[in-house]
Amino acid sequence: MNWVILLLVGIATTGLLWALGVSRRLWTIAGAALMLGAAGFAAQGPRHLTGKPVAANVEPIVIDPGMVAFRDAVFAPSPADGLALASADARLREGDARGAIAGLARDLAARPDDAVLWTALGYTLALHDHGLSPSAKFAFRRAVTLAPGTPGPAFFLGMAQVDAGDVAAARPAWAYALSVTPANAPYRPDIAERIAAIDQFIKMAAVRRALSGDPRQTGR
Known part of the structure; x- marks a missing residue:
């Protein structure tokens, strides 16, 4: 041709x-x-070069069904929020974190005082940015400000910190989440167990530092 x-x-x-x-x-x-x-x-321009398909640069993100159930229990999202969260989860499973962020941002434009959406946006930004970027921190702060007496925003802030590898920083967030969790809430033991796991991790880290002579150990 x-x-x-x-x-x-x-x-x-x-x-x-x-x-x-x-x-x-x-x-x-x-x-x-x-x-x-x-x-x-x-x-x-050789005519017989074979085509080379280009693979999309995406990395699917595993969405834990147990965490989705926990999120629904903590937030009890409205039908509109449930749809927004499900849509963001679907995009994350496809590796489209930017699409998930864009979708949540559109929903927030319609419901700017929605703590559930701000929490989801903060966590999704943390996944996309591989850590608590300034934009993710802003979203979490906004969520906590809008819903100070609920455990959801603080809990998922702690989850983002754990995902980023800063386990110790998650403890204050989870401690606050536990403090505002009703005594009879079915998810309260789960939060308490996570705090206990962090405490155990911190103790083991302190022992390792002591054995290795690390000056950061307690008492030095």
Whole structure:
């Protein structure tokens, strides 16, 4: 097909030269230019190169069903929020964190005082940015401000800190979440167990530092 196009260009060029009244003695120059171009095309554009499909640069994110159930129990989201959260989860499973963020941002434009959406946005931003970026911290602060007496925003802030590898920083967030959790809430033991696990982790880290002579150990 490319050679056909080149032939058509040659015919069109000949017609243009004739229409402009260019002397036939000069046509050889134009012909030489076309031949040079054709030679370059043959050298630079092999016709038999195989196609190379390009894979999308995405990394699917595993969404734990247990965490989704926990989130629903903590927040008891409205139908609109439930739909927004499910849509964000679906995009994350496809590796489209930016799409999840954009979708949550659109929902927040309609419901700017929704602590559930701000919490989801903060956690999704943390996943996308591989840590608590300034934008993720802002979203979490906004969620805690809007719902100070509920455990959800603080709990997922702690989850984001654990995901980022800062386990010790998650303890204050989870301690606060536990303090505002009703005594009879079915998810209260889960939060308490996570705090206990962090305490155990901190103790083990302190022992390792003591054995290795790390000056950061307590009492130095």
